[in-house]
Amino acid sequence: MPERVLIYSRFPKAQMERFGQRYELLNAAGKAPNEVFSSDQLADIRALITAGGTALRGDAMDMMPKLGAIVCYGTGYDGVDLAAAAKRKIAVGHSPGANAASVADIAVTLMLAATRRLLVADDYVRGGSWAAAKPSPMMRPQAGMLGRKIGVYGMGEIGRKIAARVAAFETEVGYFSRSRHDVPYQYFSSLDALAEWCSVLMIAVRAGADTNHAVDANILKKLGKDGYVVNISRGSVIDQPALIAALSDQTIAGAGLDVYAKEPHAPDALTALPNVVLSPHIGGHTLESHVAMQDCVLANLDAFFAGKPLPYTVPPG
Amino acid sequence: MPERVLIYSRFPKAQMERFGQRYELLNAAGKAPNEVFSSDQLADIRALITAGGTALRGDAMDMMPKLGAIVCYGTGYDGVDLAAAAKRKIAVGHSPGANAASVADIAVTLMLAATRRLLVADDYVRGGSWAAAKPSPMMRPQAGMLGRKIGVYGMGEIGRKIAARVAAFETEVGYFSRSRHDVPYQYFSSLDALAEWCSVLMIAVRAGADTNHAVDANILKKLGKDGYVVNISRGSVIDQPALIAALSDQTIAGAGLDVYAKEPHAPDALTALPNVVLSPHIGGHTLESHVAMQDCVLANLDAFFAGKPLPYTVPPG
Structure with a gap:
């Protein structure tokens, strides 16, 4: 039996x-x-x-x-x-x-889609605005990846795979992790320092009491108005109300999220924003x-x- | 003066x-x-x-x-x-x-967004289907990038940059070009052979009389039902009606397009499809x-x- x-x-x-x-x-x-x-x-x-x-x-x-x-x-x-x-x-x-490769892939997908405003772009084509040459402030050129500073928070298997992928886009890669790893990226000794340096923060750290709300209003402010946050780890790592506030008042430029504070719920204040790309926790979903x-x-x-x-x-x- | x-x-x-x-x-x-x-x-x-x-x-x-x-x-x-x-x-x-880096980036953005069905995923979150646990055939797991065969058509500066980026996703990369290049990817001597081998075809070839409608119904059929086409070159390289037919009857799985036969127009038959990601010729737009x-x-x-x-x-x- x-x-x-x-x-x-x-x-x-x-x-x-x-x-x-x-x-x-x-x-x-x-x-x-x-x-x-x-x-x-x-x-x-x-x-x-x-x-x-x-x-x-x-x-x-x-x-x-x-x-x-x-x-x-x-x-x-x-x-x-x-x-x-x-x-x-x-x-x-x-x-x-x-699922490390699959999760790292969704992180890069969200990073690229958010920074290049892919959802807005697709809507601009489908809705006929392109054909009508309708002016759209959201469609103005944005900074691309070339030379961009990408910060990876957490250097476990997923963090390493994210770093390897984003490095191929001719970016500069830095990271913060509890300890320094044998990887070819610049090490920062605090999340504060990493956020100050980078313009895209990729969250790949393991969730736990020590990382709960680690990305808070202070970190988002350091990331700054050209900054993006991508989270494929767990919703608990971000102070979600602080993130929504930072996205709404343009303290940061945008975000790509696969995880949320209370899944499967994404608050209306988040889903109403045009400068976010949202996926339903499908990182490992291949x-x-x-x-x-x-x-x-x-x-x-x-x-x-x-x-x-x-x-x-x-x-x- | x-x-x-x-x-x-x-x-x-x-x-x-x-x-x-x-x-x-x-x-x-x-x-x-x-x-x-x-x-x-x-x-x-x-x-x-x-x-x-x-x-x-x-x-x-x-x-x-x-x-x-x-x-x-x-x-x-x-x-x-x-x-x-x-x-x-x-x-x-x-x-x-x-603009090679910027165009290569949008190619990878479209590839990832199409294969991971990012637009459907974002809509699933925003529309409340995730919170309601609504079943969605479009949200079933798909093949990811790990070990996937990616074909690059054209090995100029943009083709090389696309190849370098997609290789970082732990894929196999092959290419077809008029001549063999000194690159670490498998060479195919015809577009037919490349399409037969790969599951994602990245079009990076220069437009011209010799490449006009090079990607036609025959090539799309060889790409097959798990196949994707990404075009960041020029609309003329694809037989657009044949592509729309192949997408509609699921001869191929999907497409990511930055360029079209008659810009700035994308036909209604294309914009009505759920298995495409469309951007308004913004490849070089950073x-x-x-x-x-x-x-x-x-x-x-x-x-x-x-x-x-x-x-x-x-x-x-």
């Missing part, structure tokens, strides 16, 4: 298909497991699959007394209470790097990165049920 | 400002010069500034009997009848490479590329009026 695995978060069916071929899945689909399943059903659950951003605390873990493995689908695990898991001797795994993430999830589950350590475990805090 | 220079095409005022500081400008603004100016006024015109894509034939040249220099603002010169100019001993100059193009125009004009050969002359056909 196949082992049972609980699906904790809400996932599209297609993403769980490979797991269902090997395990019996109990799909809580984002609800509290004890609202969907009886305590008898939960009693022998030893592993669950979750989206790293979904809150998963000790009280939920306690609904499954035999729980031994929390496997995050994706690279993030910021929603998981790691201390609570450690206390209960529950291993926590994720999919490191599996065919090949889903396959790679599923490979990691399966490797973690298979190892766990074979009594071995998880091959892709989250790093110690 | 400053020399007089005719402005042949229609340009935004800001783009001509630096020329006006050094020359007396007669602005025909896209009309036939003899409709705007008397033959007396045109009699002593020795140089004109034009957009390379604007048709400029012998009959227009003959309106200015002393015309000695045609200076194209931008890299293209496909609208200029070079044989007619040569016959009249008129030198033809352009701005080679001045602050730094305008400065670089103006530098070339001024260098050409200054040399001409000093009795010297143009420093940036178009290559022999």
Whole structure:
């Protein structure tokens, strides 16, 4: 009989298909497991699959007394209470790097679309304004990438891939990270200094208590009126009301966002702005990165049920 | 007294400002010069500034009997009848490479936006579908860039810059060009072979009789149902009705276009499609590329009026 695995978060069916071929899945689909399943059903659950951003605390873990493995689908695990898991001797795994290329790609997509005002441009063609030679202040030439100073905040796998991509656009690349890395980019010892220097800030840092609202009104002010923010990490890294204010009063020029403070919600004050490009947390959302993430999830589950350590475990805090 | 220079095409005022500081400008603004100016006024015109894509034939040249220099603002010169100019001993100059980085950037912007369906994604967030968890077939995961085969058609300065940029996305890059170049990408000896191999075709070839409608129904069919076309060169390189048909019946997956058959017009059949990203010929449209193009125009004009050969002359056909 196949082992049972609980699906904790809400996932599209297609993403769980490979797991269902090997395990019996109990799909809580984002609800509290004890609202969907009886305590008898939960009693022998030893592993669950979750989206790293979904809150998963000790009280939920306690609904499954035999729980031994929390496997995050994706690279993030910021929603998981790691201390609570450690206390209960529950291993926590994720999919490191599996979606890094795909997420770095969306970061560059948002950067280019925001700085070149692609949405406005497409609308200018489709709406007939181009054919009518209608003047549009939004269509005035903007600074391009050549020689532009791009700041990368966080130099993990995604940050490195973002840096490599933007460097190919003949830009200058700088970064801030807790520690200096062996990379060919200028290191800044604080986020303040990086924001002061760069004109596009690419947020690629891991979410957590130490990075919560790290990009606040002060950082945005340093970025300045020609500056852009791109966030593909987690909404929590930006003080979202401060960002909306900075975009509205043109403290900065624009933003490209794949993540938000409270997903799947983007506030009306944000969606009403013409100088933002918004995507619905699709950074890791490519065919090949889903396959790679599923490979990691399966490797973690298979190892766990074979009594071995998880091959892709989250790093110690 | 400053020399007089005719402005042949229609340009935004800001783009001509630096020329006006050094020359007396007669602005025909896209009309036939003899409709705007008397033959007396045109009699002593020795140089004109034009957009390379604007048709400029012998009959227009003959309106200015002393015309000695045609200076194209931008890299293209496909609208200029070079044989007619040569016959009249008129030198033809352009701005080679001045906007190459900017144009290559828009090519990659269109590629990423089309393949990751950025416009659909932005609309999904803004329209509230994301918050409502509304199913959308257009939002299903697509193939990303990792390992993708990108074909570059044309390996001039822009083609090389496109290739360098897309290679940074961990893709495979191939190209077709009249001759093999010393570049680290796979060479294909025909456009057919390139289209058969790649899944994104980036058009960076110079417009001309030999490339007119080079990308036709046959090439699009070879590109196939997962294929994308990106064109930042000239609309004439694509058989536009064939492209619209291929996009409508999903012979190919999508397209990103900065140029069109008859600018500034994009047909309704094209603007109605959800699987295209359209921009209004803004490839060279950045602050730094305008400065670089103006530098070339001024260098050409200054040399001409000093009795010297143009420093940036178009290559022999």
